[in-house]
Amino acid sequence: MSSSHQLINNRKIATHESKAVTLVLITVALFYLLLFLGIPLFAVFYEALGKGWALYWAALQDPDAWSAIELTLIAAAIAVPANLVFGVAAAWAIAKFEFRGKSVLITLIDLPFAVSPVVSGLIYVLLFGAQGWFGPWLQEHDIKLIFAVPGIVLVTIFVTFPFIARELIPLMQAQGKEEEEAAISLGASGWQTFWRVTVPNIKWGLLYGVILCNARAMGEFGAVSVVSGHIRGMTNTIPLHVEILYNEYNFVAAFSVASLLALLALVTLLAKSIVEFKVMNNGSRLPHGETE
Amino acid sequence: MSITIQNLNKQFGNFTALNNINLEVNSGELLALLGPSGCGKTSLLRIIGGLDVQNSGKILFHGTDVEQRDARERNVGFVFQHYALFRHMTVFENVAFGLRVKPKKERHTETEIKRRVHELLQLVQLDWLADRYPAQLSGGQRQRIALARALAVEPQILLLDEPFGALDTKVRKELRRWLRRLHDELHITSVFVTHDQEEALEVADRIVVMNKGNIEQVGSPDDVYANPTSPFVYQFIGNVNLFHSRTHALWTQQPGDAVAYVRPHDIDISLIPQQSSLPAVVKQVRAIGSVVRLEAAIGQDGEVVEIELSRERFNITPVAVNDEIFIWPRQIKVFEA
Ligand SMILES: Nc1ncnc2c1ncn2[C@@H]1O[C@H](COP(=O)(O)OP(=O)(O)OP(=O)(O)O)[C@@H](O)[C@H]1O
Ligand SMILES: [Mg+2]
Numbered sequence: 001m002s003s004s005h006q007l008i009n010n011r012k013i014a015t016h017e018s019k020a021v022t023l024v025l026i027t028v029a030l031f032y033l034l035l036f037l038g039i040p041l042f043a044v045f046y047e048a049l050g051k052g053w054a055l056y057w058a059a060l061q062d063p064d065a066w067s068a069i070e071l072t073l074i075a076a077a078i079a080v081p082a083n084l085v086f087g088v089a090a091a092w093a094i095a096k097f098e099f100r101g102k103s104v105l106i107t108l109i110d111l112p113f114a115v116s117p118v119v120s121g122l123i124y125v126l127l128f129g130a131q132g133w134f135g136p137w138l139q140e141h142d143i144k145l146i147f148a149v150p151g152i153v154l155v156t157i158f159v160t161f162p163f164i165a166r167e168l169i170p171l172m173q174a175q176g177k178e179e180e181e182a183a184i185s186l187g188a189s190g191w192q193t194f195w196r197v198t199v200p201n202i203k204w205g206l207l208y209g210v211i212l213c214n215a216r217a218m219g220e221f222g223a224v225s226v227v228s229g230h231i232r233g234m235t236n237t238i239p240l241h242v243e244i245l246y247n248e249y250n251f252v253a254a255f256s257v258a259s260l261l262a263l264l265a266l267v268t269l270l271a272k273s274i275v276e277f278k279v280m281n282n283g284s285r286l287p288h289g290e291t292e
Numbered sequence: 293m294s295i296t297i298q299n300l301n302k303q304f305g306n307f308t309a310l311n312n313i314n315l316e317v318n319s320g321e322l323l324a325l326l327g328p329s330g331c332g333k334t335s336l337l338r339i340i341g342g343l344d345v346q347n348s349g350k351i352l353f354h355g356t357d358v359e360q361r362d363a364r365e366r367n368v369g370f371v372f373q374h375y376a377l378f379r380h381m382t383v384f385e386n387v388a389f390g391l392r393v394k395p396k397k398e399r400h401t402e403t404e405i406k407r408r409v410h411e412l413l414q415l416v417q418l419d420w421l422a423d424r425y426p427a428q429l430s431g432g433q434r435q436r437i438a439l440a441r442a443l444a445v446e447p448q449i450l451l452l453d454e455p456f457g458a459l460d461t462k463v464r465k466e467l468r469r470w471l472r473r474l475h476d477e478l479h480i481t482s483v484f485v486t487h488d489q490e491e492a493l494e495v496a497d498r499i500v501v502m503n504k505g506n507i508e509q510v511g512s513p514d515d516v517y518a519n520p521t522s523p524f525v526y527q528f529i530g531n532v533n534l535f536h537s538r539t540h541a542l543w544t545q546q547p548g549d550a551v552a553y554v555r556p557h558d559i560d561i562s563l564i565p566q567q568s569s570l571p572a573v574v575k576q577v578r579a580i581g582s583v584v585r586l587e588a589a590i591g592q593d594g595e596v597v598e599i600e601l602s603r604e605r606f607n608i609t610p611v612a613v614n615d616e617i618f619i620w621p622r623q624i625k626v627f628e629a
Contacts (some may be wrong), residue, residue, distance in 0.1 A: 178372050178376035182370065186441070186445055188389070211421070
């Protein structure tokens, strides 16, 4: 009797204590968020619009800004689909088959997360730059990768390739391969099985990965900066253009262009929340495990 | 369609999952693969279905080697241990799947597909669940949908991996009788895996008892139960008492090391000594339904023997705890130890 009484008492104390702790933790977390995320985000828009809409628009309509936007969109438009195909293929292989070197592949997929983006960029310069390993060969054939658009696309792919694969691997591993086996034994071809069984099961995880991959592809600075050469109107992406404007003390323009990236971040967050909400309501597994 | 398995071997690395399996499944029969966990039942079933590949040996369907045919071409219905229903499809679409993925030339019209699916859902008595998703079904319902889905492509062979493994006893019993009736209606050659001896004994035409990748015995349920050919089968199917020759040479009646196997219901009791009877002391008396189970201690070290008597038999010799009795076997099987 007395022990059960004690138990109840203990629990009361426990909840009482944890309430205060919870409150403190929430306050700290919110304050931290506000300080490091909320205020800077506000500052971006405040600075961008501080001198009025006219200047804001003018900054965005500058031809150099336009070409930066264009290049960013091109890089993302190539990198995201490429990594989509690669991510699905890699996750499929890792989750559904046993093969030699599987753990090596998993480690390799994580490489871009482990390596600093600047170093990633340098690797590409080392490989394809004028003094690089393949430099002479490329020059002979009149192919220019470094300090040109193709180099930017390449490093963007490199830096963002873990996102989709990483999102799908745990999801596909958890789902196992029984449904695919059932489909095959019912007479479906590999192609039919993929489209009718695998894809519907991973579609939310896939979308989630695409959103994150896209955000990073558009926002990447370090690696792109190394291989771009910063040629205005030619090899500048949005993040690089922002830096140039800022270094020229052109604050309004810098923040105006930066506000595009901030908007992208907000849209990404919104899309991510919608996907998460959908997944929860669908009752299927959450694509959890943020990779960064 | 008959299935012939010849000298089949399967290894996972150094581990031998199936060791030289030879087996004939007759056309139209319902065969049970019975054995303890990890003995290779699923492995064998998957190889028959083409979902796994053997290291050596042959599988013949109706006398034809099926090595060149993968799972897709074997026309085998497979019911998975955990159902493996397509979670994003309704029950209707699950059952229709096999019909929808057929090559264009062979594919039925939409009305025909609809008719077939509803026919199958009626067969498994779940037509009213057509619009639900798998997550909204009970275990027993999922099992039946999985079966309907497998039957949709009119397989000539049906493979079921522990079809009732995840269900509670009552539902299991219902479903296995239902499966038996269904099999009698459809006459598809069926192999089903189970580790539940009662299930195998009740449902199957023949039973294959497996142990550690080997086939121990093949026979009718009666045969396997009454005439086990190895100690393993004796112990695995039904309860059994063991009497070692060292302590009970009287019963083993064999020179050298031997063990006598006696079923609890093959032991009789009396209050006075009989020919070749052993003295024992009653330790427990339990009436369970139509039978009475006794536990009696024999010998110095108080080895416990299980005895099962019908109620009528018990009423003729009613005994109570601590009574001294004499026991003797009506039927006994001796194996060398
Ligand atoms: N893919 C695999 N890799 C390695 N070992 C495996 C693999 N599949 C099965 N095995 C091993 O082979 C043996 C037989 O497995 P199997 O699944 O056929 O057993 P089972 O009789 O179906 O058991 P259960 O009743 O528990 O389902 C087990 O010891 C298992 O560990
Ligand atoms: Mg199994």
